[in-house]
Amino acid sequence: MATISSLGVGTGLDLESIVTGLMDIERQPLDRLESKQSTINAQISAYGSFKSKLSTFQSAMESLSSASSFKVFQANSQDEDLFTATATSTAATGSYNIDVTQIATRDKLASSAFTDYNTTVGEGTLTISVGSESFDVTIDSSNSSLAQIRTAINNASENTGVTASIITDDSGARLVLTSNETGTDNAISVSVSGDSDGNDSDASGLSAFVYSSGGTQNLSSISSAKDAIVSIDGFTVTSSSNSIANAIDGVTLNVKDVGSSTLDITRDDDAILESVNEFASAYNALMTEIKSQRNGQLEADSTLLTIESQVRDVFNSGASITGSSFSYLIQAGISINKEGVMTVDEDKVNEVLSSDFTSFANLFSAEGEGFANRLESLADSWLQTDGLIDSKEEGLNARLTSLDRQKEQMEARLEMTETRLRAQYSAMDTLVSNLQSQGDYLISQLSSMNSN
CATH class of the missing domain: 1.20.1330 (f41 fragment of flagellin, N-terminal domain)
Known part of the structure; x- marks a missing residue:
């Protein structure tokens, strides 16, 4: 078929x-x-x-x-080199005389000069305090050079607010400690325990970093921690920060320099x-x-x-x-x-x-x-x-x-x-x-x- x-x-x-x-x-x-x-x-x-x-x-x-x-509202500073300001919805219109007598600064400390950043400093335990908070950094043979100590401080898991750096000048390399925040509440102090040279307070070994405002000062102060001090219409306001919120209701002042000027708050x-x-x-x-x-x-x-x-x-x-x-x-x-x-x-x-x-x-x-x-x-x-x-x-x-x-x-x-x-x-x-x-x-x- x-x-x-x-x-x-x-x-x-x-x-x-x-x-x-x-x-x-x-x-x-x-x-x-x-x-x-x-x-x-x-x-x-x-x-x-x-x-x-x-x-x-x-x-x-x-x-x-x-x-x-x-x-x-808008906040208008008559001299923005001295301070600026911002206003929220809780502000009120008005004019204020602002006198900045001191700006807030960070604490900054520097060590004596070492030959270079690879110089071995010593071993032991550094206790670094920032205000009332402190943390320990263990230094041993694996991290005892100046550069390694800097890194150990910065990488410490319990670091409470300090940054370590190295400045090398004509004299050599120096360890510099700077508080992350301004104000006297963030002043730095350093103590040492178990220094490998047998002395926890002398100027050699790890104790070369010891610093206390009322005691041993093997570090030198580059700048001291200070609070901002501002007078608003004759009333004194102290702040650990240069950003001062609600001293004037609904207004944040950002102080920059010492001097006097006027702040005007107006409706926008x-x-x-x-x-x-x-x-x-x-x-x-x-x-x-x-x-x-x-x-x-x-x-x-x-x-x-x-x-x-x-x-x-x-x-x-x-x-x-x-x-x-x-x-x-x-x-x-x-x-x-x-x-x-x-x-x-x-x-x-x-x-x-x-x-x-x-x-x-x-x-x-x-x-x-x-x-x-x-x-x-x-x-x-x-x-x-x-x-x-x-x-x-x-x-x-x-x-x-x-x-x-x-x-x-x-x-x-x-x-x-x-x-x-x-x-x-x-x-x-x-x-x-x-x-x-x-x-x-x-x-x-x-x-x-x-x-x-």
Whole structure:
């Protein structure tokens, strides 16, 4: 019996095209599923873009949603060579006379000169104290050179705040010990026990490093540990650090040199105005995004309408706000024009900041009433886990998962259908081919009989 190696050989028909055409029809439901998936993926992507705009909106609302947001102060030193300063939200406006009589310094001690950094010093135990804290460094034959002693001090696991270095001058190499922190609380002292030369306090061997402010001083003082001393409006403040925090409430002084000057703490209205402009920009960007998505992938999505409606409800609700003489943003220089774009009248804002700062601040930040406070709460609810956006994205992803399962099932059925069609048409092709062979044989036999 003849066999068919390719569809259509037996019949002469284009059976391959017939099977392909039939499978194209069978595949139409799968194509519709893939089209739905593409749409959902586009919607998920659109929500990603929308979510980004919402996050920006949330941050802008947060910057004006609490009273501390308006407590923006700048500290101005009249002589930054003497001191600088920074102010936090707990500061208050004012002017202060600052007199720096002493800056904080580190303790620094140096040894006598050795031939070079490879010179063997001695063995024993160094006890180095930094203020009330101390640590031991064991020196033996494996680490008794000047350089090795330096490394052993720096690598000591219990080092309480001293750095060892070597300075080589015309006289030789010297070990230098420096406290890591400034102030008298970080003064260095060194004692030795078990010196290999039998004397724990002489100027030779390991005891060459002994130093006590009230006793043996085999090291020489390069600089002494001192506290910073500052007079603020006649009141003396002593600090182990040159960074002095909260001597003036909410202010950190950073003293640099001895001298007198003035420190002014003022409210930073420019920073507040910048936050107001960011507030308007974030609102405009959100409304533009909503309009864009409504004309795009999220055309029929009710979530956009919900968010837009909630935002407009906040702006359109004029009500008494605790601590503010204003009920609407337009009263403070912020308006929304007929195109829906928010604009900021900076001159008006600056005027209100100067004339009625408290009302302006509460207009935005009053708990549960201020515009930025309410909008931040809304944005938080939209973006929180299981919130409006999260739930929408979960729903879209669930639909994708369901469509994936349907596709798998449909693709399996299509594979079975194509296998069945090919088997049927192959059998038909073989049958027709066999019939044609038999017909050709009979015709040849008849022709032979006629010839005979």
